[in-house]
Amino acid sequence: xxxxxxxxxxxxxxxxxxxxxxxxxxxxxxxxxxxxxxxxxxxxxxxxxxxxxxxxxxxxxxxxxxxxxxxxxxxxxxxxxxxxxxxxxxxxxxxxxxxxxxxxxxxxxxxxxxxxxxxxxxxxxxxxxxxxxxxxxxxxxxxxxxxxxxxxxxxxxxxxxxxxxxx
Amino acid sequence: xxxxxxxxxxxxxxxxxxxxxxxxxxxxxxxxxxxxxxxxxxxxxxxxxxxxxxxxxxxxxxxxxxxxxxxxxxxxxxxxxxxxxxxxxxxxxxxxxxxxxxxxxxxxxxxxxxxxxxxxxxxxxxxxxxxxxxxxxxxxxxxxxxxxxxxxxxxxxxxxxxxxxxxxxxxxxxxxxxxxxxxxxxxxxxxxxxxxxxxxxxxxxxxxxxxxxxxxxxxxxxxxxxxxxxxxxxxxxxxxxxxxxxxxxxxxxxxxxxxxxxxxxxxxxxxxxxxxxxxxxxxxxxxxxxxxxxxxxxxxxxxxxxxxxxxxxxxxxxxxxxxxxxxxxxxxxxxxxxxxxxxxxxxxxxxxxxxxxxxxxxxxxxxxxxxxxxxxxxxxxxxxxxxxxxxxxxxxxxxxxxxxxxxxxxxxxxxxxxxxxxxxxxxxxxxxxxxxxxxxxxxxxxxxxxxxxxxx
Numbered sequence: 001x002x003x004x005x006x007x008x009x010x011x012x013x014x015x016x017x018x019x020x021x022x023x024x025x026x027x028x029x030x031x032x033x034x035x036x037x038x039x040x041x042x043x044x045x046x047x048x049x050x051x052x053x054x055x056x057x058x059x060x061x062x063x064x065x066x067x068x069x070x071x072x073x074x075x076x077x078x079x080x081x082x083x084x085x086x087x088x089x090x091x092x093x094x095x096x097x098x099x100x101x102x103x104x105x106x107x108x109x110x111x112x113x114x115x116x117x118x119x120x121x122x123x124x125x126x127x128x129x130x131x132x133x134x135x136x137x138x139x140x141x142x143x144x145x146x147x148x149x150x151x152x153x154x155x156x157x158x159x160x161x162x163x164x165x166x167x
Numbered sequence: 168x169x170x171x172x173x174x175x176x177x178x179x180x181x182x183x184x185x186x187x188x189x190x191x192x193x194x195x196x197x198x199x200x201x202x203x204x205x206x207x208x209x210x211x212x213x214x215x216x217x218x219x220x221x222x223x224x225x226x227x228x229x230x231x232x233x234x235x236x237x238x239x240x241x242x243x244x245x246x247x248x249x250x251x252x253x254x255x256x257x258x259x260x261x262x263x264x265x266x267x268x269x270x271x272x273x274x275x276x277x278x279x280x281x282x283x284x285x286x287x288x289x290x291x292x293x294x295x296x297x298x299x300x301x302x303x304x305x306x307x308x309x310x311x312x313x314x315x316x317x318x319x320x321x322x323x324x325x326x327x328x329x330x331x332x333x334x335x336x337x338x339x340x341x342x343x344x345x346x347x348x349x350x351x352x353x354x355x356x357x358x359x360x361x362x363x364x365x366x367x368x369x370x371x372x373x374x375x376x377x378x379x380x381x382x383x384x385x386x387x388x389x390x391x392x393x394x395x396x397x398x399x400x401x402x403x404x405x406x407x408x409x410x411x412x413x414x415x416x417x418x419x420x421x422x423x424x425x426x427x428x429x430x431x432x433x434x435x436x437x438x439x440x441x442x443x444x445x446x447x448x449x450x451x452x453x454x455x456x457x458x459x460x461x462x463x464x465x466x467x468x469x470x471x472x473x474x475x476x477x478x479x480x481x482x483x484x485x486x487x488x489x490x491x492x493x494x495x496x497x498x499x500x501x502x503x504x505x506x507x508x509x510x511x512x513x514x515x516x517x518x519x520x521x522x523x524x525x526x527x528x529x530x531x532x533x534x535x536x537x538x539x540x541x542x543x544x545x546x547x548x549x550x551x552x553x554x555x556x557x558x559x560x561x562x563x564x565x566x567x568x569x570x571x572x573x574x575x576x577x578x579x580x581x582x583x584x585x586x587x588x589x590x591x592x593x594x595x596x597x598x599x600x601x602x603x604x605x606x607x608x609x610x611x612x613x614x615x616x617x618x619x620x621x622x623x
Contacts, residue, residue: 013392013477017585021592022564025242026272026279028249040586060393060426064583065564066328068246068344088426089397090328094344141229143358153346157254157353 001122001149003080003101005052009114010041012058016065016091020073033069034076045077052080054118058109059084061102062091071095071102081120083108083127083137096144099152103127105137122148207452209364210433211399214339214449218322219359226363226458235321235338237351238266240308241273242566243326245283246345248290251352259294260355266298266316267291268308272567273559306532306558309333309500313416314534319434319447324351329500329582331422335415336442337434337449339399342423362428363458364399365390369406371465376617378510379414380502380580380600382406383421384471386463388481396426398458401451406465407432412441413506420501421582424478470615473598475584484603490613492597493575494525496589497604498556499563502580503531505538507601512544514605514619515551521611526553527569529561553608565589571596578607 018040020033027033038045055061055074061084062070071094074082081101085108095102103120108127112118112135119128125139140148150156208216208223216224218232237259239247244267251257259265267287275281284302291299300311308325309332317323319337323330326348333340343357351357367386387394400422407415415432422430432438434447470484497503497511508530520526528548530536536558539545548555562569563581571577571590576597579589584596599607602616 015583015585017564017583017588021587022566023570023590025564025566026277026283028245028283040592060396063392063426064328064423064585066243066326066330066342066344068243068346086393086396088393089428090342090344093347097344097346097350153350154250154253157250157350161254161256161353 001101003052003054003120003122004117005054005080006050007054007056007112007114007116007118008049009109009112010055010057013060013063014041014057015063016067016070019062019070020067025067025069027069030072030076033073037073037077037079049078051078053078054080054120055082056108056112057082057084059086061087062095063088066090066094068094068098071098071100075100083120085109096147097153099148101148103137105135108135108137111135207454207456209399209401209455209457210337210449210451211339211364211401211429211431212361212455214320214322215359215361217320224361226361228361229358230361231356231358232322234264234324234351234355234357236264236266236312236316236323237348238268238308238312238323238325238327238330239348240267240271240327241269241280241283241287242271243345243348245286247326247348247352248286250346250349254349254353256353257290259296259352262294262296263298264355265296265352266312267296268300268305268311269302270305270308271560271564273305273557274302276567304533306530306535307500307503307560309416309420310504310531310535314532318442318444319438320449324348324357328423329420331427331429332416332420332500334422334429334431335412335419337432337438337447339429339431341429360397362397362399364401365395366457366460367400367402368460368462369402369404369465370462371406372409373465373468374617375620376602377468377470378600378602379410379417381468381471382463382465383418384473384481384598385468387421387425387479388471388473390425390461392424392477392479393426395422398427400425400427400430401457402430402432406463408435411506412437413504416504417501424582470600470603470617472603472613473584475595475597476586478582478584478598484599484613484615487613490578490597491576492524492578492607492612494527494569494571494577495604495608496527496529496562496569496577496579496581497601498527498529498531498561499581500531500560501582502601503529503535505535507580508535508539508544509542511601511605512547514602514616515553515609516547518551518609520552520608524608524611525569526551526608527556527562528553529556529568530558532558551608562589578604578613580604
């Protein structure tokens with residue numbers, strides 16, 4: 001899986017309340033959630049980003065709540081992947097489970113520039129820049145890569161239910 | 168101005184010596200080939216080993232654990248049910264191990280919320296779930312889990328980040344997302360990466376007017392909002408042994424605010440009495456290994472406040488400067504228990520809330536509410552001109568009962584002070600203990616509660 005998009009830079013400790021404020025948690029339609037993505041930090045983020053754009057942030061991205069609404073809002077707003085120095089663990093799991101790649105890269109936030117086009121190569125754990133340079137990223141264990149390839153845990157579960165004929 | 172005399176938190180064992188020790192142990196294990204080599208384990212490792220059917224586990228390993236208890240509530244639960252619907256299979260693996268609690272916006276405050284409640288209600292009815300808590304039979308989910316469900320040694324998952332609170336009862340309890348919860352509902356299992364454990368050794372005695380919330384804020388202020396990221400935070404020492412279960416729940420509740428996978432405590436006599444079990448089967452071995460050991464001395468602890476917009480932006484109340492309070496909130500899964508209400512009532516008894524300030528008090532459960540009423544606390548709050556609401560999460564996450572307008576300040580006993588957490592993105596939330604909240608309500612600005620106990 002290679003994800004190509006324009007870089008949006010963010011800082012450390014981007015929390016779930018700025019990714020998707022609590023007052024919208026009563027919404028369950030991902031497209032409605034998307035309209036409020038990152039509302040706490042960037043006004044009208046969802047209308048400003050292009051499909052496939054890549055968020056590149058500092059440490060502890062997604063800290064706070066277990067709300068899956070947060071990665072859902074980002075995904076449906078069009079975010080192709082979130083690259084961060086580190087993630088909070090619940091956000092990391094949630095993102096992968098809903099099919100939004102969360103990629104750990106210790107150096108990306110320091111090296112990449114706002115607005116540049118990059119290609120995130122999940123299998124090989126690298127982020128390629130237009131100038132041919134590559135920034136290293138952590139590779140996923142196979143079972144997580146499989147979930148992402150299926151488009152999320154839901155599709156993965158569907159397959160499993162079918163295969164094991166849980167009835 | 169009072170200045171703290173010495174550092175109260177000391178890192179006792181560092182990360183580098185820990186990895187060296189692990190390397191040495193791996194080597195030793197290889198040398199002892201042919202003979203089962205049983206290394207000491209922490210309580211978290213023991214619970215994950217038991218749940219995954221192994222003799223032992225080590226930090227960094229991936230295991231699949233059988234879940235003892237799974238909880239959803241009115242904001243995360245509907246997403247779980249939607250996923251189950253999409254998968255085409257929605258029967259829970261074990262109807263006795265599923266708990267559904269309405270707690271975030273109760274009673275329903277809009278047609279949208281009402282629909283979410285209805286969805287959960289119908290699901291509970293469809294499968295005859297006896298562990299379903301509807302309006303009037305509920306409270307904040309973690310408090311209900313503590314009062315009625317969780318026992319030492321259990322592996323608990325909840326679709327809420329503050330599920331880590333239940334570690335105070337000697338369980339391994341952690342928050343997960345809605346889709347993952349759907350997977351648990353179908354399979355009864357979940358994968359875990361066995362976490363490293365950071366041990367916090369709490370010693371000494373707190374002065375009057377200082378409480379568990381001040382301790383956990385002090386710890387988060389010291390280690391940072393990612394200071395325990397992916398780790399189990401184990402709290403131990405005579406400072407914990409002498410602490411009530413209410414206080415212990417406050418401590419473990421906020422482990423997530425330093426990134427912890429769980430907060431956890433070894434069960435003791437108090438835990439057994441609280442959970443109604445005869446004997447606890449699980450505790451950390453005395454020679455278990457930790458990634459870090461951090462010592463905290465309670466003697467020096469003073470009232471703390473977490474300044475917006477980060478939970479680790481912690482200062483002494485006495486040094487925080489003048490902070491006016493448009494609203495004071497006493498409640499939430501962090502500080503809505505009986506002991507918290509008692510502490511606030513002691514200070515508020517016979518006094519009035521400052522005219523420019525609104526006081527919102529929300530007991531964390533029906534049980535807490537009834538007991539607080541019987542002891543006269545509810546009357547004290549109302550006589551003081553506070554408002555007391557029915558058990559639910561209230562304004563903590565900006566959903567209900569006390570949402571903030573532009574530019575307003577709330578001094579709150581809840582757990583997060585992120586931008587827009589309690590309403591307007593230009594409002595501010597200051598996190599404090601119930602004692603400090605009560606003193607603040609009286610004075611209309613952030614206040615040190617110790618003077619109400621004859622102290623400073």
